[in-house]
Amino acid sequence: MNAKKHSTLDHALDNYSTADFLLSDHFVNHQLEPTPETALLWETWLAGNPPNRHEWDRAVYLLESIRLGLSHYAGQVISEEAIEALLARIRETNRQYSVPVRSIGRVRWMAAAVVLVLSGLLAYWWHGRHDSESYYAERMAGLQSKYTERVNRSRAVETIVLSDSSVVRLAPGSRISFNPSWDGASRVVYLSGEADFEVTRDIRKPFLVYANEVVTRVLGTQFTVRAFDAEGKVLVNVKSGQVSVSKDDVPEKGNVQDASGLLLLPNQQAVFSRRSEEFSKSIVSEPRVIGVENEMPSFEYDAVPVTRVIGDLEKAYGISILYNREQLKNCELSASLKTETFEEKLRVICTTINADYQKLDGQVVIHGGECR
Incomplete structure (x- = not known):
């Protein structure tokens, strides 16, 4: 366009x-x-x-x-x-x-x-609107007093360390409720607003975040949830590990295994439209390298097969890239891509092989391309 x-x-x-x-x-x-x-x-x-x-x-x-x-x-x-x-x-x-x-x-x-x-x-x-119409307020009204609430009324992000050593970075204007003792079958958190989570892994107790109509379920990972009452969407953005998101139909049971939803991997995000009650999955706006630094490719290429370059991108960013291997088997790339962003790397590759690309459902699809 x-x-x-x-x-x-x-x-x-x-x-x-x-x-x-x-x-x-x-x-x-x-x-x-x-x-x-x-x-x-x-x-x-x-x-x-x-x-x-x-x-x-x-x-x-x-x-x-x-x-x-x-x-x-x-x-x-x-x-x-x-x-x-x-x-x-x-x-x-x-x-x-x-x-x-x-x-x-x-x-x-x-x-x-x-x-x-x-x-x-x-x-x-x-x-x-009356608080009873808020998802968060409705949940709080039905919870026992053992839950602790933290509200960030400041203009800076507030860091909260939970009893399992998980870290929550609560954005201004947001609030969160949790049981300090984690004495249930799962670690349940209720959020109104936005927060970054760095969850300590515990396969015995999944970590659940209820935010508006969406529940996010993890074992241990880093992710962000944004769910303000006044906004028409709920956003879940994954930095590492994997996350499942689904519609919250039965918040009081703390069980989302039977709910339909999406599985998100690093550098993927889900947006839930509160109007249509539908999820969509996409690549985050600025993907970041997710691997261990000393295991990362150099992104320095001298007549290197394009298929290997694409493989390096998938390894570094954890994003699946679909393309026609047979069509690109003779393509090579000579370039330095050390400082380029993920998007810029893709553009260089596609320009070199006379192709274009599309970001679709959390993946990249390369169309066309020819080399002699």
Whole structure:
């Protein structure tokens, strides 16, 4: 995808704002009615224009907040027809102003202000709900007093060391509850907000994190869970080891073995949409090397078979890369890739062999390629 395919995104590639995306009919249509084709096009465009990723993520969050808030509100006050009408008006507004964003001036900022005010009102409505409607509050109401709660009201990350030596880094505005003695069959933690976990391995007692509608189950690993009540998604990001995530249907039983979900490996993440109640799996935005440093490949190549280079990437980052071995068997690479990121390494490889790649379901798929 390139900027010419976006009538409202045809100015400097590194200078898009959240409002620019929200005013793009292509962006809104993809968020409301995504298809595999539009997902691939947007992911390819973002990969080629990385400075825009942050503003893209903000625009996705704002639009998802609007959709989630309207969905919940409909069950109490307004009809589904009214919601559809509002979403249709968003699309229609974008069509009416399908001109270069930098040139629409006052109209651009008025439209952006409408979206931001609406999302702000929805956030206020979320926070203003009675605590009994919060997943975390519901769980806490049913727990015994032996659970300890820690709340991070500061502006810095708070480090908590649990009795099994597991470490929790609790983000500002987050709270967590746990049983200090771990006297049950599993180590159960309840989270509202965001936290990084470094779990001490214990095969006898799995470690369970309940956060909104999602339960994350591990034996020992490093991962991050983000699940704020006001957000429309739950994110689980794996740094090392493996994690299983599933929908939390029976939190009081602490048993998720029969629940359907996803298995996540290092450098993979799962996003649970609270609106559609569906999981999606992908590669994290910035994969990091996961192996032991002295066992890592040098990433220095002089006429080395591309198949070996791809194998080095898989070993270093733990990410599966699918490609046609027969088609690439005669390809070689001469390059230094010591300082490049995972994404940059992939681009160098694909440029060398005249191929392209796609990130799909937590893996990389290399398409094409030819060497003589």
